[in-house]
Every structure is written in structure tokens, then in C-alpha cells.
Amino acid sequence: xxxxxxxxxxxxxxxxxxYMPVGQASIPLLDRGFVRSDATYDVxxxxxxxxxxxxxxxxxxxxxxxALRMTLPHSHEEIAAILIExxxxxxxxxxxxxxxxxxxxxxxxxxxxxECCNRFYAFATPxxxxxxxxxxxxxxxxxxxxxxxxPPESLDPRIKNFHWLDLTMGIxxxxxxxxxxxxxxxGHGNVTEGAGFNVFVVKNGVLASPVRGVFxxxxxxxxxxxxxxxxxxxxxxxVTVLEVMNADEIFLTSTAGGVMPVCxxxxxxxxxxxxxxxxxxxxxxxxxxxxxxxxxxxxxxxxINATENGTWSS
Ligand SMILES: Cc1ncc(COP(=O)(O)O)c(C=O)c1O
Numbered sequence: 001x002x003x004x005x006x007x008x009x010x011x012x013x014x015x016x017x018x019y020m021p022v023g024q025a026s027i028p029l030l031d032r033g034f035v036r037s038d039a040t041y042d043v044x045x046x047x048x049x050x051x052x053x054x055x056x057x058x059x060x061x062x063x064x065x066x067a068l069r070m071t072l073p074h075s076h077e078e079i080a081a082i083l084i085e086x087x088x089x090x091x092x093x094x095x096x097x098x099x100x101x102x103x104x105x106x107x108x109x110x111x112x113x114x115e116c117c118n119r120f121y122a123f124a125t126p127x128x129x130x131x132x133x134x135x136x137x138x139x140x141x142x143x144x145x146x147x148x149x150x151p152p153e154s155l156d157p158r159i160k161n162f163h164w165l166d167l168t169m170g171i172x173x174x175x176x177x178x179x180x181x182x183x184x185x186x187g188h189g190n191v192t193e194g195a196g197f198n199v200f201v202v203k204n205g206v207l208a209s210p211v212r213g214v215f216x217x218x219x220x221x222x223x224x225x226x227x228x229x230x231x232x233x234x235x236x237x238x239v240t241v242l243e244v245m246n247a248d249e250i251f252l253t254s255t256a257g258g259v260m261p262v263c264x265x266x267x268x269x270x271x272x273x274x275x276x277x278x279x280x281x282x283x284x285x286x287x288x289x290x291x292x293x294x295x296x297x298x299x300x301x302x303x304i305n306a307t308e309n310g311t312w313s314s
Contacts, residue, residue: 004091004303011125012090014082019089022123032116033102037162040064044218045127045255046087046095047287050296053218054080060218061099064159070101070118079122080297086124087299094127096256130197130252131260135180136283139263139275140252142194144241145170145182149192152213157193160215167195179264181252183244186213190238193217196256199239202249202278207234209253219253219286226285232278249276251283259283 013025033039042061044054058076065071074082079099087095104116131140147170155163170182183194192213193199198220200209207227209220227234244250248271250262259282261275275283290296 002301002303004305005089008090011092011095011123012086013121013123014086015119015121019085022090022125025121025123027102027119027121028105030105031102031119032104032106032113033100033119033162036103038068038103038113039100039162040068040070040160041098041100041162042160043255044083044097044099046092046097046124046299047127047290049093049302050290050293050298051084051087051097052290053222053295054083054297056218056221056295058083058099060160060216061101064161065101065118067156067159069113070103072101072118072120074120079120082122083124084297084299086122088302090124091302091305092124092126095124096126096128097124098122128256130181130254130257136257136260137275139261139270139273140181141174141179141264141267142181142183142250142252142262143174143177143179143266144191144244145173145184145194147173147182147184148187149184149213151187157213157215164195171195178267181262185241189240189242191241191244194252197252197254197260199244199262200234200251200253201239201244201247202251202276203243203247205233205278207232207278208239208243209234209236210239211236212238217253217255219255219258222286223253223259223282226282226289230281230285232282247271249279251275251279258286 007021011022013022015025042057044057100121102119104119106116147166174182181194184192186192198217200207224234250270252260261279263270
């Protein structure tokens with residue numbers, strides 16, 4: 001029986017073959033992941049002690065690495081075991097779990113990415129929410145951002161990447177305009193996505209989510225699968241800015257929070273100004289099914305939480 005180490009309470013990282021408290025993990029300054037954003041990553045979550053779609057996340061991570069010509073000496077199964085161990089050691093029942101592959105450090109004087117040895121990092125930290133509890137209940141306030149999303153011709157957004165400055169400037173714009181989140185456009189009258197989320201609109205009972213210029217989110221995929229199970233029509237296609245302005249309901253999807261209603265757009269109420277019936281149903285089903293083990297990988301053998309049984313002395 002292993003006792004919980006309280007130094008792991010903020011999360012656990014894995015780098016260079018070792019597990020450590022997340023605050024102690026570091027990366028080499030010259031890693032191109034840091035100095036050139038030359039990296040890919042994926043984020044899974046753990047809810048009530050169980051990973052959701054762990055294998056799907058790892059599969060997508062391998063696809064992103066392949067697209068960026070990166071390789072690691074770890075198999076799918078080895079990465080799964082590392083992620084599970086990060087969560088287990090952290091003691092977290094609800095966690096945000098990131099796996100990252102960076103290009104690595106080039107030999108001195110070289111700028112040839114082929115000469116780098118790709119590096120793997122992972123960590124588990126407490127669950128991260130895009131929307132807090134009140135915002136999940138009452139809906140988020142969103143702006144249609146003036147920022148154009150990096151075009152897919154320049155960078156394929158299906159490869160999860162660190163090029164976040166367009167999304168981050170959108171966040172600043174949202175705050176400047178008394179909102180919480182910003183939806184970026186594609187420069188051709190269509191919407192794309194925002195910082196860490198995909199978007200859905202509902203009109204006359206039919207769902208639509210942008211098909212182009214976006215990351216193919218796992219939660220977006222989950223929502224479309226739920227729609228099949230619940231017999232709700234759902235389309236992936238171009239979605240115009242005008243459609244968003246005239247939607248009956250709008251919601252966001254992300255591993256960092258699941259299905260999240262948007263009830264104010266550019267300062268005006270969306271539909272009735274309250275989370276709509278389809279959004280509410282999908283939110284409830286998303287969490288209910290997970291809590292029943294849907295597509296789950298349980299984390300087992302957590303260390304004993306000594307603060308609960310009183311055996312930890314420090
Ligand atoms: C740009 C972007 N779009 C969408 C998403 C949502 O993807 P997922 O549902 O897999 O979390 C993310 C997640 O981080 C993202 O970074």
C-alpha cells in the first residue's frame with residue numbers, strides 16, 4: 001500500500017523517464033518546442049477517477065506527431081501507462097492530462113530540425129474549466145472576434161499546436177468587451193473556433209459545427225456521437241458569422257469543460273438568454289454517460305490519502 005505524497009497535490013509530471021511534482025519539472029531552454037513553438041500535444045481528462053477516451057486521445061497525438069515528422073521511443077501502450085501513472089501519483093480524481101512532444105534540442109550551431117531528438121513530456125494537474133460553475137449554469141458571454149484564425153493553408157489546425165497567439169489575442173478582446181470567450185472568423189464570413197474550444201450553433205432543432213479551419217476536437221466528436229444516439233440532426237459544414245448571430249442556441253465544446261452554453265453574444269442574449277433545451281440535454285448526457293463508465297479507462301491503486309486516514313505526519 002502506497003501513501004500519498006502531499007508534494008504531488010498540485011499534479012505530477014513525467015520527463016526524462018522520471019515522475020516528479022509538477023512544479024519541479026523543467027524543459028531545456030534550447031528545446032525548439034520552447035523557442036520555436038515546434039511541438040504538438042494532446043489533452044485528455046479524468047473525471048471521477050476515470051480517463052475519458054484515453055486511446056482516442058493517444059491515437060490523435062500520434063497522428064499529430066506523424067504530421068510534424070516527429071517520433072518517440074514510446075508505444076501507444078507505454079504512453080497510456082505513463083499518463084495513468086501521473087494521475088495515480090497525483091491522487092487527482094478530476095484531472096487535466098497533457099502529453100507533449102517537442103522537436104527537442106538541436107546540436108550546437110544547427111538549425112536543422114532533422115538533427116533534433118524529439119522529446120516527450122506529460123503531466124496531470126487539477127481539472128481545468130473554460131467556464132466556471134455559474135457560467136455553466138447561466139451561460140457564457142462571447143464576442144465575435146475581430147481576429148482572423150491562422151488559415152488552414154498556413155498551418156493545418158487538425159495538428160494540435162502551440163501557435164496560440166491569435167486565440168490569446170481573442171481572449172484579450174473578449175475581456176476588453178466585457179465577455180469571457182471569443183470566437184475567431186476565417187476571413188471569408190465563416191466562424192472557426194476559439195481558445196481551446198469548438199463551437200456549435202442550433203437552429204430549428206438542427207446542430208451545425210464548423211468543418212474547416214478548426215481543430216477536430218474530441219468533445220466535438222463526442223457531441224456528434226451523442227447526437228446519433230439521441231436522434232438529433234447534426235452537421236459539420238461551413239458556419240457563417242450570420243448564422244451564429246441568428247442562432248437559437250450556441251454552445252462550446254472542450255475537454256476543459258465538456259459542453260458549455262453561450263447565452264450572450266456581443267452583448268445581446270442568444271435565444272431566450274438561458275441555456276437552451278438541446279444544449280442542456282447534451283451537457284447532461286455528456287457527464288451522465290461518463291459517470292457510468294462510457295468510453296472510460298479507470299485509474300486504479302491510487303495511493304492512500306493520508307490526510308483522510310490520519311497516517312500522514314508532515
Ligand atoms: C484550438 C482548439 N480547438 C478546439 C479544442 C477542443 O478540443 P477537445 O474537445 O479535444 O478538447 C481545443 C482543445 O484544446 C483547441 O485547442
